[in-house]
Amino acid sequence: MASSMLSLASASASASASASLSLQENLKGKVKLGSVHFTSCLPGKTNSIIKANHFGRISMSVALNASRFEGIAMAPPDPILGVSEAFRADTDEKKLNLGVGAYRTEELHPYVLKVVKKAEQLMLERGENKEYLPIEGLAAFNKATAELLLGADNPVIKESRIATVQGLSGTGSLRLAAALVERYFPGSKVLLSSPTWGNHKNIFNDAGVPWSEYRYYDPKTVGLDFEGMIADIKAAPDGSFILLHGCAHNPTGIDPTPEQWEKIADVIHEKNHIAFFDVAYQGFASGSLDEDASSVRLFAARGMELIVAQSYSKNLGLYAERIGAINVVCSSAEAASRVKSQLKRLARPMYSNPPVHGARVVANVVGDPALFGEWKAEMEMMAGRIKNVRQKLYDSLMAKDKSGKDWSFILKQIGMFSFTGLNKAQSDNMTNKWHVYMTKDGRISLAGLSLAKCEYLADAIMDSYHNVS
């Protein structure tokens, strides 16, 4: 918490700017002076209305130019989104942005899906209004998204045992669920994989939900530390929430096998935990919507209650429209109805009701058989391009690297990202020497890589891996 600090400099703006700089320096590592209230006095006015000694603090009159926000420090850039900012600032022509997970074509251009353009044209022709959506979002979207996740003929849907609320893409949906956990399961912990998407921790921190980590990535095998994962889930207090990536784990790209999913479900059931899925890549990982939902469907088929956050940022390329959903699968329709009412109660003081545009696009694409079929084809194309790039990168590395290092993890990992195993210093070298932008945990977004740039990237990785420690 920032204290408001006294600016003892002179009244001129420039002086207060430099004074604020020195105050900043002083604040680093030093004991804070404690909050000081001050009031600014208009000359000639009596101070009878100014109360002194409020809460035992001294009220002082100072010059009018002290900011109430003086003590606020500059926050660091976001570790993921900040990468794109840095990339934009780089003028080198060889620069490559492998930071944020946004799909690029082979020409490294952003891609708006054809079905999205068609849907938007349809919407324009229809001339629909822009009235507030209900708090829970567009009904047609909510129906479509639940069916996409579980399959339209899934008993959960037929029995109305799912509470679905449109959310602000993945982040917003996770945040609503986190708020629900905080309110209705106070003290319950969420377990996050180590590593996980960088923003997960921020979301649970801001929602006031305690978290801890379960082992996941094994750097020795560049694979899943399954024993560690199961042990940590078992060791958690009963009734914890276990955050699982539905497919295409971010950042590692390493997913459990179907057999491993069964065992994960076993231990979650045994400990009365609640599985909490983050599904940001349905259809994008393998190219098949159904296959990528198999982990969630496995749990649902076992009659387990679940929380599932969905995003349409990647699979429908609707990044900036912020469209997703939070789903809670319950053991009864009645429970689902109550849970939905409470999710609404959390959304209302956050943003009142969600944005309509992206929801209509999704509802139109999923609701029209022709568009839906076209969507599936475009998704296969995108997922296919990434698989091709993985292959080319692997081939380039194996051709260049005579050290015997096994780069095959690049082929085994799934989804948009590859966890290269590069450490922070090596990742910095990628950026500073080679103008390759990536996150400091060694994650690269293959969606931002073209076949044409694979050789260059392989050179950069080779140099960073072998010559930098």
Place this chain on the structure above:
Amino acid sequence: MDSQGSSFDHVVRAPEDPILGVTVAYNKDQSPVKLNLGVGAYRTEEGKPLVLNVVRQAEHSLVNDKARVKEYLPIVGLAEFNKLSAKLIFGSDSSAIQDNRVVTVQCLSGTGSLRVGGEFLAKHYHERTIYIPAPTWGNHPKVFTLAGLSVKTYRYYDPSTRGLDFQGLLEDLNSTPSGAIILFHACAHNPTGVDPTLEQWGQIRQLIRSRGLLPFFDSAYQGFASGSLDADAQSVRMFASDGGECVVAQSYAKNMGLYGERVGALSIVCKTADVAGRVESQVKLVIRPMYSNPPIHGASIVAAILKDRDLYNEWTIELKAMADRIISMRYQLFEALQARGTPGDWSHIIKQIGMFTFTGLNTEQVAFMTKEYHIYMTSDGRISMAGLSSRTVPHLADAIHAAVTKAA
């Protein structure tokens, strides 16, 4: 199926939102004479929702622009939108803007801007209490409480005069802890429609500055209240131009009819550009774990309109037409009640400003009107004039007359 029962058994059913729930109830009603005067969404004389012509034009251009992409916006939103929004509320000649002292970030309409602003203040401001007027928009206390602030009230509405309790307001703002945050409605106070005069705003400003209080403006009706964008921004501009700091939440839901697109902006006017830079960086840390970055569609429409002179001018004309229709409804309702000889002084209907009228009807009378006349409104007696038409005024006047003469 799991026989253990549900992990969610203890989750009770939440009641419907008091404001949005009115529409839910209205939708269920089968009566042909039903009237929805609940939520503040503009309706035409034909009782239909309105998409502004300039909005349709802008949207057509955007959707047909082949170069347009859907890449993530920055956390703070569309830069062009932010600049134009700041100019709209603070004035294009604002010295605070010229001095780079204003942080403006795109947020999800008014609610989202209030929430992000509230969370920022709860994290970084030393006085974590916000004072809201009594009464105020029903969602305000919830927004600020969940943001982490404690919420108190100051006197505002005087039921005996159906006007502003100015003395009470001054006394209460004089008794807050120094540095407290004070929420103001920039214009067209919701639900009362009672605004301070410019002279009163001047006195409020002096009090705020002398006590070092932090003003937080909710501006949801700029241009909609009087029909003039500049007139409706005067209260905010008075504070933004005196060298002091303030926080402003803007919404484009009503004045651009972009309700469902969720377009708004949060501005924080800081003492110096250096402070503004640091504040912006911290506001980003509030937004990222809430929804990462804001939705592009609505903000692009607003930016397209604000930056094009012809579209902007057309917008001001459409805006004035909406404001004028509402003012006309006020006079029609007032005259209808006069004609019926409805007991009481109903002049507040024409004195109040903006979308709503605080009728002064009590909950029993409201319930009566809903049951017998299928009039849907919030239980505090607030009616949305935007939902009225010349055709439906007589029905409402009949209902009010009956409620006042028959019900408690």
